[in-house]
Amino acid sequence: MTTDEKHIEAQQEAKLFFSRFLLEWYHLQKRDLPWRRHRNPYYIWISEIMLQQTRVDTVIPYFNRFIEQFPTVEALADAPEEEVLKCWEGLGYYSRARNLQHAAKQVKELYGGQVPDDRDAVFSLKGVGPYTAGAILSIAFNRPEPAVDGNVMRVLSRYFRIEDDIAKGPTRVKMEKLAAELIPEGEAGSFNQALMELGALICTPKSPRCLPCPVMEHCAARLAGCETSLPVKTKAKPPRPEERLAALVEGRGEHAGRVLIRQRPASGLLARMWELPHWPAPPAEAGGARGALLPEAAALDRLRRSMSQAGILARPEGHWMAAEHTFSHIVWTLQVYRCREEAALPLAAESRAVYGAALVERGDSALGAESGAAHAGRGDSTLAAALEAQPAEDAPLALFDSGDAAADAADSGAQRWISREDMKNYAFPNVFLKLLNSYFDEQGT
DNA sequence: AAGACGGGGCA
């Protein structure tokens, strides 16, 4: 027998060992999770979408609420989008929620409300890629398909000492091929979950717990002492900083006790979520330290102009607090200013057009009374009208690239005056949820 | 192939 043949034989033995002992460990150690209590393909599907980029402990309460509110594919397909988004509030990557509902409509219309068990059909669902397709097919239908996520790539790269960069596309394909070979006959669902469970509980990114690992004896990385340097992965580039001025506008008169919020556009960052209005801060003065707080007067002036341009009748009064919001590609620093709504005064003819455009969206219709789609496509004309009607002494804001065209286009979106009670009807990103709660706490309302 | 797209846990 040649050296190569011996190597192949040893490799084969390592694979058999791995599959057998991992599966045995899983049957003894698996966690009791809500989506493991039934083998309902809909539950499996929802859980897998939620588990993308999100840990199990975070997902559990969201999963339970979601299933309670949308118990079936049809319930999800027929729900108002705002309700789905509200149910996803705080979970992040909100396009997952939109895609999920789109896919529910696909399942309802194309497959009679039954999650398909066919590879091409599952893969064609919006929001379902190679990993999720494999997870649904194997866990819900016990089909021998690989389900390779970050946990699986970490486990396999260590056990087989694979040094390929897991951030590269071809590496995932290679891992899928390997993972498929490891699936024991008739055990696809349990085996794929076992692989992920090991990655989550034992073979963790930082300091893997090798001693209780069921497959440590034949782990190539452990034997070579290099388990903490695997997997190889190119690191992401740091998020770019972005300074923004936000307005917490306190209502007066009929809006007393309420604050102004607006809805973001239908696409892009935080699509269709609600927020406090905010705009790019002007670049800091030359000589000033990067990220330095803008002089109060300059910030107040800037905010006054931004609000005026957005058709918000309010006067900035002073700095309230700062908040930070980190995305994977941007870091927002929000300087929040308290502002007071101004009573509408008799308007010059040319100013009326500015305010009129924004007032169209005002009102207090209940959740679901309108969809963001109703506003799509209106933005340009409204903004153009506002710019054109800008009074001469209040020159249009200098243009500079804020990097968030979506947020800046939100000037033409829907606005609402809300109390703390009304917050339950709108979906907010976490940073605004925290700001609004702080504000209402301070007010004692 | 690279960038867009949130939020939380850990040392």
Next chain:
DNA sequence: TGCCCAGTCTT
């Protein structure tokens, strides 16, 4: 506080 985690869609 800074570092790490990572599926799918879009360009």
